[in-house]
Amino acid sequence: MPGPEVLLYGLPLAFLAGFIDAVAGGGGTITLPTLFFMGLSPAQAVATNKLLAIFGSGSATVQYWRKGHVDRDLVVRLIPLALAGSALGAYLVHFIDPDAFRTLVGIVILGVGALVLVNKRFGMEDRFPGLTTRVLALTLPGAFVIGLYDGFLGPGTGTFLMFLFALVGFNLVRSSGNARTINFATNLGAFLFFLVGGQMVWWIGLPMGVANALGAALGARMAMLRGSGFVKGMYALIVLLVAARLFLVH
Template sequence: MKLLLLCIVGFVAAFVDSIAGGGGLISVPAFMLYGLPTHMVLGTNKFSATTASLTSSIKYIKSGTTNKELLKYLSPMTFIGAVIGVNLVLKINQRYLYAMVLILVLFVGIYTLFSKTIGQEDNFNGLNRRNLLLGMILALFIGGYDGFFGPGTGSFLIFGLINIYGFNFLNAAGNARFLNFLSNIASLIVFAYKGMVDYKIAIPVALFMIIGARLGTKAALFKGSKFIKPIFVTMSILVALRMLYNFINI
């Protein structure tokens, strides 16, 4: 019964995550409540989340909402950043990191809430040296951030891609999901190597997450940017509130 409830929560987390990011806010506490050892929670969640992000990435790519030329440049930076990030996780004081990221996530959510035009229209005008460089820096840092910490990764990627390239929410979400998949798989390799994945739990949850990711992506593609924005703002603020709670209790 406990495993079935965890699978259902995983479905909801993947549905939300495939639209606007923030699924870890739902799934990680659920794995903790299930009773997994603390060191196994992140690795087991990462396994299930990686299958979900792969599923939604494939669907976004098939729909034509991703820019393959852009991803060719940003993908290696995301992967490298995540590998570096996982290996730095024990060397950084998380209290300082929480404070910094908390402020950034709140800024992203509030700015998006009060901006009537952000992400509503696709104003992408092509790639150039400047926006490619900015995108590669974004991919490296967010990949690294996801590797050693994670909360708000989807929000930062979507917000960054909108502001650098002029994407609407739908196109930003499509590109962000693929980049998020790469940072997930890089992190998962390290977690798996260190034996931090409980496959008996991760595999059934992953199956439910795949279904959730498929349905969430389909909803995003059908409803468009106006549907994504309120979910994006809600998840950004919820991530910030969750981080504030954790910060107070560190």
């Protein structure tokens, strides 16, 4: 078991991860390797990562929610499907080797990132038409599939959610607010699941969770202040970071 000195680098990295995650998702690509580097076992690292993730995603959700950057009518319809998908994904991981899908998902997320960047207007303006048949036809199954991926593999879940919301007309700031809200719900569900297993290292997860929440609050405020152009630049960075993790880490 590591000593308290690991928090000297764990806290600033958790803060940075919270900031990045609140803007464009992908904070877990920083916190999970950090927990492994601290010397935690895989089970401890995954469980503790969910503990601190609920702090960060919860903090970002509050910021976006208070400023009206969450479409509540749509999100409340998607959360149950994302939770159901996440539970199914966690179940399937016992029967299918996740490594077989890492390269495929890495290619997909690079394609998604390229599409966002090549289309200069994508996600820059808010053109959400409301709860139309087309919007529901895309977001309801989309939330379930992305939730399943979150439970099964995980990296880039928030990034995929942002793309889904931008696809139906939200600008990237509102896409981020919606994505963080759903992420908070799935993180909370996973936290309760891992809580039963007793693998969480509380003395690491709680202070890193607070640091993650502070970073997330700053990141959400920065995204709302600077707008979709800032979010788009961060989105490109996160796409590369998530793809690198999927390709290189097994």
